[in-house]
């Protein structure tokens with residue numbers, strides 16, 4: 001194993017399951033629309049709003065990496081289509097976004113974060129739009145990189161390169177850990193980082209490429225591995 005100087009963590013489905021958070025956020029948005037612009041809530045229930053965002057993302061590749069921009073554009077479109085005030089898009093987005101950041105951590109996540117942050121600098125690297133300050137864990141991270149801010153999404157090598165520059169590390173000195181074989185493992189490897197797969201679901205490695213030498217079932221195992229390889233925690 002080459003010497004490690006920093007650890008990069010994916011967020012969604014690595015620290016918390018994302019689907020329940022998105023479902024709750026969509027419900028919160030719907031409640032807000034129902035209370036403030038009921039015609040929009042009636043015309044765009046959550047499945048229709050989800051479909052609209054997908055359609056807008058397809059038509060606007062320049063914001064393919066920015067879920068917040070897609071969500072704001074979708075809301076402006078839905079409001080406009082119902083003759084409502086487009087300025088309502090911002091408070092409506094806030095109703096969604098505040099719920100999206102009320103995540104429920106995997107049981108192992110917070111204890112592992114505390115242990116890991118004591119061992120080496122931590123970075124977050126996410127294609128999503130989680131707000132670590134709102135979630136309350138930003139103090140653990142020396143560096144935060146999102147697709148929204150980098151302008152490209154994983155598995156594009158440029159987002160991994162940007163992360164390493166922010167950390168002041170060579171790519172080979174950074175271990176990136178995430179749940180997604182393509183976005184996290186293949187993306188990190190292609191950019192020259194070390195890569196580990198977080199396999200919470202006991203899945204068979206689907207590729208691309210060979211399964212990495214480092215596979216962890218949860219973040220506690222990752223913290224154990226780091227403690228053994230980087231000194232006692």
Ligand SMILES: [Mg+2]
Nearest residue numbers: 010012013179
């Ligand atoms: Mg993930």
